Amino acid sequence: MNEQQRKEMSQIKQRDAADRKSGQDKPLQEKTSSDFAKYFETTYEPPNLNKARKRGRDKVNVHYDFGIPEDIENIGVGKKFLIRTYGCQMNEHDTEVMAGILTELGYESTNNTEDADIILLNTCAIRENAENKVFGEIGHLKPLKLEKPDLILGVCGCMSQEESVVNRILKKHPQVDLIFGTHNIHRLPQLIKESFFGKAKVVEVWSKEGDIIENLPKVRKGKIKAWVNIMYGCDKFCTYCIVPMTRGKERSRRPEDIIQEVRHLAAQGYQEITLLGQNVNAYGKDFEDIAYGFGELMDDIHKVDIPRVRFTTSHPRDFDDHLIEVLAQGGNLLDHIHLPVQSGSSDVLKLMNRKYTREQYLELVAKIRKAIPNATLTTDIIVGFPNETDEQFEETMTLMAEVGFEAAYTYIYSPRDGTPAAKKTDNVPMDVKKQRLYRLNDLVNKQSKESMKRLENKVVKVLVEGESKKDPDVLAGYTEKNKLVNFKGPESSIGRIVEVHVTEAKTWSLNGIMVENTVEVN
Ligand code: SAH
Ligand code: SF4
Ligand code: F3S
Numbered sequence: 001m002n003e004q005q006r007k008e009m010s011q012i013k014q015r016d017a018a019d020r021k022s023g024q025d026k027p028l029q030e031k032t033s034s035d036f037a038k039y040f041e042t043t044y045e046p047p048n049l050n051k052a053r054k055r056g057r058d059k060v061n062v063h064y065d066f067g068i069p070e071d072i073e074n075i076g077v078g079k080k081f082l083i084r085t086y087g088c089q090m091n092e093h094d095t096e097v098m099a100g101i102l103t104e105l106g107y108e109s110t111n112n113t114e115d116a117d118i119i120l121l122n123t124c125a126i127r128e129n130a131e132n133k134v135f136g137e138i139g140h141l142k143p144l145k146l147e148k149p150d151l152i153l154g155v156c157g158c159m160s161q162e163e164s165v166v167n168r169i170l171k172k173h174p175q176v177d178l179i180f181g182t183h184n185i186h187r188l189p190q191l192i193k194e195s196f197f198g199k200a201k202v203v204e205v206w207s208k209e210g211d212i213i214e215n216l217p218k219v220r221k222g223k224i225k226a227w228v229n230i231m232y233g234c235d236k237f238c239t240y241c242i243v244p245m246t247r248g249k250e251r252s253r254r255p256e257d258i259i260q261e262v263r264h265l266a267a268q269g270y271q272e273i274t275l276l277g278q279n280v281n282a283y284g285k286d287f288e289d290i291a292y293g294f295g296e297l298m299d300d301i302h303k304v305d306i307p308r309v310r311f312t313t314s315h316p317r318d319f320d321d322h323l324i325e326v327l328a329q330g331g332n333l334l335d336h337i338h339l340p341v342q343s344g345s346s347d348v349l350k351l352m353n354r355k356y357t358r359e360q361y362l363e364l365v366a367k368i369r370k371a372i373p374n375a376t377l378t379t380d381i382i383v384g385f386p387n388e389t390d391e392q393f394e395e396t397m398t399l400m401a402e403v404g405f406e407a408a409y410t411y412i413y414s415p416r417d418g419t420p421a422a423k424k425t426d427n428v429p430m431d432v433k434k435q436r437l438y439r440l441n442d443l444v445n446k447q448s449k450e451s452m453k454r455l456e457n458k459v460v461k462v463l464v465e466g467e468s469k470k471d472p473d474v475l476a477g478y479t480e481k482n483k484l485v486n487f488k489g490p491e492s493s494i495g496r497i498v499e500v501h502v503t504e505a506k507t508w509s510l511n512g513i514m515v516e517n518t519v520e521v522n
Pocket of ligand 3: 086087088090091125126157242243247
């Protein structure tokens with residue numbers, strides 16, 4: 001720390017103390033583990049499904065006035081940050097926002113834990129193994145914190161929204177200095193300030209979702225593809241899922257803000273965007289003043305001059321005819337639809353509260369295929385839901401084949417505290433679940449390989465992302481249907497969409513050679 005910084009810090013401390021004395025500035029929730037129970041009673045409620053279900057349609061305000069308080073503008077100058085991200089695209093994108101905030105504070109990014117002055121673990125709570133990984137990492141970082149007491153070690157993201165996790169960290173992992181959740185990322189500057197100047201741990205977790213903050217800074221991971229949030233939260237309450245508790249109720253961004261962001265990305269040269277939401281098909285349902293849903297949004301984005309538009313995740317229940325009609329226009333709206341089914345058994349779907357049957361799912365697939373004949377479908381599947389029978393699992397296997405999914409993320413059910421499914425007794429032994437997953441994955445691999453085989457000797461359009469991870473002489477990118485292609489071509493094609501002749505199909509990727517005289521596709 002140089003003299004100037006030391007001086008600034010001392011001024012801030014004095015000002016803070018004066019503000020507190022005069023009662024002008026309410027101290028932040030800065031607590032130690034001993035008074036944490038009291039703190040929880042007053043400002044935090046653990047996930048409570050009944051309450052969450054009843055959560056009202058309180059008005060969501062949109063704020064455009066995010067700014068870094070003057071007194072901490074340069075708090076990160078000469079310092080470095082590192083953020084480790086676990087979980088879904090939503091978390092990846094939140095990390096880009098936190099990186100944006102930290103950069104505005106003057107921090108620079110680093111990949112090396114030893115160089116970092118602040119390390120944030122942006123966590124995921126979806127399954128137990130996701131949580132175990134984070135606890136493992138917290139343990140690994142302990143010696144570093146002991147060596148470097150000034151290091152700020154923070155835990156944020158979905159795990160922080162769980163009371164049991166916060167308690168465990170406070171009890172067993174004193175090396176963690178800062179805990180905040182998914183609803184108060186915009187408070188990162190103030191939280192860092194507290195952590196920096198205060199002696200106690202800083203814990204600030206909001207049990208209730210906040211408003212939408214529009215103008216948060218972002219440092220995006222690349223210059224070719226970008227994430228765009230269209231909504232936050234989830235109101236579906238699938239019985240196995242923690243997300244409605246960790247991410248709060250559904251809140252949609254205003255269409256004009258989304259479209260402006262997409263236009264801006266297009267102007268910056270981005271080639272592909274992915275619209276993000278836990279259940280994008282419910283977009284706009286919370287608007288009271290306009291009748292504007294996901295179909296309308298896609299129709300408007302269709303008109304923006306950006307080559308590729310993807311979206312994730314679609315819930316089958318809200319996938320309506322208008323959306324299918326809009327997607328059928330093609331253009332920049334790609335014909336790859338990720339449509340999680342979770343199970344092929346109507347009985348299990350009912351217990352999961354998915355609100356559709358196997359037959360209804362198949363009807364939806366038929367409708368999509370009729371309107372978009374070349375559509376590629378991929379899915380998510382959970383095996384070993386409590387008391388899932390062999391027959392019910394076989395129904396998942398037959399559905400997998402009947403739909404012809406070209407890829408699937410498959411999981412063994414993991415009980416999450418606070419969800420209804422976790423209270424069920426379960427008569428399916430773990431080795432049976434593992435066996436089922438193994439069989440399902442075999443089928444998924446087979447179907448993926450077949451879909452790749454169909455592309456052999458064909459020409460596909462590839463958005464080139466860079467050199468292949470394994471071989472710098474080979475370039476890598478993705479087709480419109482999101483298939484990985486490794487091919488020989490000039491470096492100048494990075495960031496462009498080029499035509500590649502597929503020479504060989506593998507299970508999860510294609511090999512090829514770039515077609516001469518490729519015309520840029522826009
Ligand atoms: N909102 C998205 C998915 C969010 S989580 C959707 O509904 O499709 C991503 C996937 O994780 C889910 O589709 C589901 O297959 C899986 N998942 C969620 N909770 C789980 C749990 N408790 N155990 C195992 N897998 C789970
Ligand atoms: Fe979880 Fe279901 Fe919401 Fe997806 S739709 S986030 S699985 S509750
Ligand atoms: Fe995980 Fe939270 Fe995403 S629980 S899957 S990071 S919404």
